[in-house]
Amino acid sequence: MDHDAAPGRYTPDEARALFRGGLSVPTAGWATGWAQANLLALPRADAYDFLLFAQRNPKPCPVLDVTEPGATSASVFAGDLRTDVPAYRVYRDGELVEELTDVSEVWRDDLVAFLVGCSFTFESALLDGGVPVRHLEAGSNAPMYRTDRECRPAGALSGPLVVSMRPVPADKVADAVRITARYPAVHGAPVHVGDPGALGITDLGTPDFGDAVEIRPGEVPVFWACGVTPQAAVMRSRPAFAISHAPGHMAITDARDAQYVVP
Amino acid sequence: MDHDAAPGRYTPDEARALFRGGLSVPTAGWATGWAQANLLALPRADAYDFLLFAQRNPKPCPVLDVTEPGATSASVFAGDLRTDVPAYRVYRDGELVEELTDVSEVWRDDLVAFLVGCSFTFESALLDGGVPVRHLEAGSNAPMYRTDRECRPAGALSGPLVVSMRPVPADKVADAVRITARYPAVHGAPVHVGDPGALGITDLGTPDFGDAVEIRPGEVPVFWACGVTPQAAVMRSRPAFAISHAPGHMAITDARDAQYVVP
Numbered sequence: 001m002d003h004d005a006a007p008g009r010y011t012p013d014e015a016r017a018l019f020r021g022g023l024s025v026p027t028a029g030w031a032t033g034w035a036q037a038n039l040l041a042l043p044r045a046d047a048y049d050f051l052l053f054a055q056r057n058p059k060p061c062p063v064l065d066v067t068e069p070g071a072t073s074a075s076v077f078a079g080d081l082r083t084d085v086p087a088y089r090v091y092r093d094g095e096l097v098e099e100l101t102d103v104s105e106v107w108r109d110d111l112v113a114f115l116v117g118c119s120f121t122f123e124s125a126l127l128d129g130g131v132p133v134r135h136l137e138a139g140s141n142a143p144m145y146r147t148d149r150e151c152r153p154a155g156a157l158s159g160p161l162v163v164s165m166r167p168v169p170a171d172k173v174a175d176a177v178r179i180t181a182r183y184p185a186v187h188g189a190p191v192h193v194g195d196p197g198a199l200g201i202t203d204l205g206t207p208d209f210g211d212a213v214e215i216r217p218g219e220v221p222v223f224w225a226c227g228v229t230p231q232a233a234v235m236r237s238r239p240a241f242a243i244s245h246a247p248g249h250m251a252i253t254d255a256r257d258a259q260y261v262v263p
Numbered sequence: 264m265d266h267d268a269a270p271g272r273y274t275p276d277e278a279r280a281l282f283r284g285g286l287s288v289p290t291a292g293w294a295t296g297w298a299q300a301n302l303l304a305l306p307r308a309d310a311y312d313f314l315l316f317a318q319r320n321p322k323p324c325p326v327l328d329v330t331e332p333g334a335t336s337a338s339v340f341a342g343d344l345r346t347d348v349p350a351y352r353v354y355r356d357g358e359l360v361e362e363l364t365d366v367s368e369v370w371r372d373d374l375v376a377f378l379v380g381c382s383f384t385f386e387s388a389l390l391d392g393g394v395p396v397r398h399l400e401a402g403s404n405a406p407m408y409r410t411d412r413e414c415r416p417a418g419a420l421s422g423p424l425v426v427s428m429r430p431v432p433a434d435k436v437a438d439a440v441r442i443t444a445r446y447p448a449v450h451g452a453p454v455h456v457g458d459p460g461a462l463g464i465t466d467l468g469t470p471d472f473g474d475a476v477e478i479r480p481g482e483v484p485v486f487w488a489c490g491v492t493p494q495a496a497v498m499r500s501r502p503a504f505a506i507s508h509a510p511g512h513m514a515i516t517d518a519r520d521a522q523y524v525v526p
Contacts, residue, residue, distance in 0.1 A: 048311035051318065055326055063318055262525070 008032035008124075012252045016084035024087045024101045026141035026210070026248035028120050028133075035186065035257050036250040037064055037077070037115040038227030039085055040234070041243040044069045047112040049155030053233060054116070056152040060161055060229035062117040062185045064255070070109040076253040077115060082107045087246035089231065094238030103243050111243070116227040117186035118250050119164055121257050122179065129179045131172045134213040141248035142166070143207035144226050148200025151229060159233030163191060164226040165204065167219040176222055185260040192223040199223060209247035271295035271387075275515045279347035287350045287364045289404035289473070289511035291383050291396075298449065298520050299513040300327055300340070300378040301490030302348055303497070304506040307332045310375040312418030316496060317379070319415040323424055323492035325380040325448045327518070333372040339516045340378060345370045350509035352494070357501030366506050374506070379490040380449035381513050382427055384520050385442065392442045394435045397476040404511035405429070406470035407489050411463025414492065422496030426454060427489040428467065430482040439485055448523040455486040462486060472510035 007015070007030040015031045027036055042050055047066075054061035065074045072081050082104045090098040090106055100106075120142070123133050135142045142164045149161040164187075168176045173193060181189035196204055204221060205212050209228050215221060234242045245251060270278065270293040278294045290299055305313055310329075317324035328337045335344050345367045353361040353369055363369075383405070386396050398405045405427045412424040431439045436456060444452035459467055467484060468475045472491050478484060497505045508514060 044311075048307075048314065051311065051314050052329055055314065055318075055329060066315055066318060 012079070012254050015252045016079040019086040019101070020080070020083045022101055024249065027086060027250045027252060028123060028142055028248065029136045031252045032124050033257055035064070035076070035253045035255040035260060036118040036120040037253050038118050038230065039081065039113060039115060039243070039245040039251050040230040041081070041111040041113040042239060043108065043241060044110045044112050046156070046239045049157045050114060050230065052154035053151065053157045054114070056154050057229065059187065059191060060151065060225035060227065062187065063114060064117050064185065064253070065115040067113040069112050071113070072107070074113060074115055076255045077251055078254050081113050081251070085245050085249060085251045087249040089244045089246050091234050091242040091244070093240060094235050096235070099246055106243065108241070114230070115251060115253065116230060117260065118227050119180070119187045119224045120250060121186040121260065122183040124257065125179050125183070126176060129175050131168060131176045131179065134167050135211065138213055140213065141210035143204070143212055144209035144228050144247055145196070145199070145201045146208045146232055151233065156239065157233045157237045159229065159236040161191070162209070162226040162229040162232050163199065163223040165221050165223050167213065167215040168222045169218055170220050173220055173222060180224065182261050184262060187225045187227070190222045191225050194220055196221055275342070275517050278515045279342040282349040282364070283343070283346045285364055287512065290349060290513045290515060291386060291405055291511065292399045294515045295387050296520055298327070298339070298516045298518040298523060299381040299383040300516050301381050301493065302344065302376060302378060302506070302508040302514050303493040304344070304374040304376040305502060306371065306504060307373045307375050309419070309502045312420045313377060313493065315417035316414065316420045316493075317377070319417050320492065322450065322454060323414065323488035323490065325450065326377060327380050327448065327516070328378040330376040332375050334376070335370070337376060337378055339518045340514055341517050344376050344514070348508050348512065348514045350512040352507050352509050354497050354505040354507070356503060357498050359498070362509055369506065371504070377493070378514060378516065379493060380523065381490050382443070382450045382487045383513060384449040384523065385446040387520065388442050388446070389439060392438050394431060394439045394442065397430050398474065401476055403476065404473035406467070406475050407472035407491050407510055408459070408462070408464045409471045409495055414496065419502065420496045420500045422492065422499040424454070425472070425489040425491040425495050426462065426486040428484050428486050430476065430478040431485045432481055433483050436483055436485060443487065445524050447525060450488045450490070453485050454488050457483055459484055
């Protein structure tokens with residue numbers, strides 16, 4: 001199967017087969033209608049701290065699924081967690097030591113994998129609602145930024161809130177809020193609209209993760225809580241070992257977007 | 264302070280002072296406008312299994328707050344968790360060994376306390392919406408039943424779903440659903456309306472916890488997921504030690520009901 005120009009048409013299985021084969025791309029716009037997820041795998045000994053961190057910070061860390069220790073698939077992810085995500089990051093003592101497309105060699109039997117909701121999940125609803133999504137138009141990764149807002153710590157874990165940003169025409173901001181508020185399990189409504197300085201972001205042109213996007217006249221930067229927040233906590237808190245997805249290179253799940261909509 | 268006939272007027276502090284003084288009563292109808300919570304305290308070594316059990320069973324186990332190990336108060340509960348709940352149950356190896364009004368003597372420094380949402384929280388909204396609540400009229404505890412529905416297990420914890428029941432006039436059932444659906448953090452919409460047999464409940468007149476209530480002609484039994492579910496999991500799964508509230512004798516929190524309403 002070749003990677004064609006319409007990745008939105010792939011099923012989760014098809015997309016995961018491509019990634020397992022080595023394709024490594026950001027997944028915004030892929031497998032339309034299927035939820036995407038952030039991955040964080042930690043040793044069982046560190047799992048309580050993260051699950052509590054997520055409970056205390058549900059906006060950036062909405063947990064969709066948690067595996068049994070050592071399991072390589074999940075209820076919402078029938079693929080192989082070690083190979084079927086397009087890119088991974090390996091952290092040792094909080095340092096990013098490797099970016100890999102296959103983590104079979106470093107996977108451990110005591111790892112618990114957390115799948116955390118991703119805002120890519122509501123992007124097709126934004127498009128359907130007439131709200132443009134710049135990084136989809138550009139074919140790039142979404143821009144993500146560390147903020148100066150602290151998450152509530154839990155045990156050994158602390159760190160800043162990370163946000164994704166989408167430039168939205170001023171007359172569509174209310175629509176963007178209304179539409180995304182219906183998806184609390186994939187970050188829900190924006191945490192901030194407008195002035196990036198108020199979040200401690202000094203330059204939208206140099207995101208901490210992902211790619212910068214153009215902000216056109218009449219557009220307002222809108223910020224959503226982001227599932228890279230767990231990685232920022234790993235970097236700050238330095239657990240001995242962790243594996244995550246690479247920002248924007250998500251796990252494509254077997255759950256439908258619609259499963260996470262509230263009426 | 265004497266316990267008067269209008270406990271709905273108490274503030275959380277006033278109610279907790281009465282309980283600390285030894286008053287032991289079911290708390291339905293108490294401290295109107297303030298959220299009530301189920302309590303489960305487990306050793307830190309067992310806390311991950313319970314937090315994961317809650318994550319996997321959010322309808323019966325919506326976690327409102329989790330304490331640090333050994334802490335005796337919580338973000339949403341400024342009182343003393345060892346004395347300010349009207350009645351406690353102490354479990355050893357899954358057996359209920361004591362019911363106490365003060366657990367200071369058996370509290371341990373490694374206990375993590377979980378506060379789990381309680382459906383008493385939405386009862387004033389039901390009354391405001393014209394839906395009668397029989398156990399409030401009767402001045403009794405709510406009836407609660409083990410069902411034959413299994414929760415998703417987590418680690419060493421498994422157990423059945425427990426439900427509370429309120430008889431609702433047939434023409435008010437839709438209102439009861441609509442109103443309680445707005446409170447997902449305190450069990451939300453009913454899990455079942457009508458036939459108790461379909462939940463494996465053979466006799467509504469003999470609840471597993473709390474008091475039986477009259478079901479009048481034209482009323483339908485309506486079942487909500489119940490925060491006694493964690494106790495049923497303790498009884499089934501037999502962790503070495505656990506402390507809970509006594510069913511219906513809840514922790515009255517410092518959180519407003521309104522804090523848990525979704526628009």
